[in-house]
Amino acid sequence: MFLIISGNPKTDGLCHSVTEAVQRGAAEAGENVQTLTVAALERCHVCGNGWGKCLTEHACAFGGDGYDEAVEFVRKADKICIITPVYWGEMAEGLKSFFDRLRRCENVIRGSGALAGKPVLLIASPGGSGNGALSCLEQMERFCRHTGAVIFDYISVNRWNQDYKRESAYAAAKAIAGGRKAGETLQTE
Ligand SMILES: Cc1cc2nc3c(=O)[nH]c(=O)nc-3n(C[C@H](O)[C@H](O)[C@H](O)COP(=O)(O)O)c2cc1C
Numbered sequence: 001m002f003l004i005i006s007g008n009p010k011t012d013g014l015c016h017s018v019t020e021a022v023q024r025g026a027a028e029a030g031e032n033v034q035t036l037t038v039a040a041l042e043r044c045h046v047c048g049n050g051w052g053k054c055l056t057e058h059a060c061a062f063g064g065d066g067y068d069e070a071v072e073f074v075r076k077a078d079k080i081c082i083i084t085p086v087y088w089g090e091m092a093e094g095l096k097s098f099f100d101r102l103r104r105c106e107n108v109i110r111g112s113g114a115l116a117g118k119p120v121l122l123i124a125s126p127g128g129s130g131n132g133a134l135s136c137l138e139q140m141e142r143f144c145r146h147t148g149a150v151i152f153d154y155i156s157v158n159r160w161n162q163d164y165k166r167e168s169a170y171a172a173a174k175a176i177a178g179g180r181k182a183g184e185t186l187q188t189e
Contacts, residue, residue, distance in 0.1 A: 001077050003076075003079070005080060006039070006083050007039055007082075007094050008084065009092065018169050022121070025170040029173075029174045029177035041097045044101050044104065058106065058109055081120070082120060084125070086125060086132045089132030090135065096139075103146040115147040119152040121176055123155045152176050
């Protein structure tokens with residue numbers, strides 16, 4: 001299953017259109033495509049002195065808000081795209097909340113976590129000034145390092161490059177869904 005983890009709270013606009021392109025690309029390669037939107041998850045409660053059940057039991061004490069379900073979904077995925085609008089040069093708050101909690105739960109089990117070893121496509125969509133794409137992608141990259149995900153590619157799409165960058169997102173999703181691995185050398189055309 002190809003899973004799109006989205007931090008986008010909107011159901012129209014630039015980021016949504018890129019999400020649709022990713023869905024199309026992965027589906028055309030024959031994948032079962034699912035989309036998980038985590039725009040409304042609660043933030044980490046920072047239990048105890050900084051650690052809670054996340055450290056000892058690898059679970060969140062407040063997982064009933066949709067967090068547990070979201071992690072199960074991610075666990076079932078084989079290939080992943082993480083997509084977010086850029087807010088303040090960072091990923092959207094709901095996505096950050098999900099990742100804050102997940103990386104805590106996987107702190108000492110990162111080799112067997114929900115994203116470990118899986119190819120991940122990172123997409124940031126800065127729709128305003130266009131600033132903050134790099135810092136947002138860097139933030140997502142750090143999360144992947146913390147969870148053992150294998151980054152396949154980094155794409156940013158803004159208002160004035162969306163025609164050709166949306167196509168890149170489509171093509172990248174199709175390549176991952178078709179089984180291409182990060183590090184594979186393609187024949188030069
Ligand atoms: C709170 C907030 C902060 C934002 N910060 C940025 C930013 O730092 N850089 C940028 O280019 N756009 C910024 N934007 C615009 C969004 O990136 C834009 O709405 C989204 O990425 C893509 O457009 P869409 O809303 O049509 O999907 C911000 C939007 C909001 C709501």
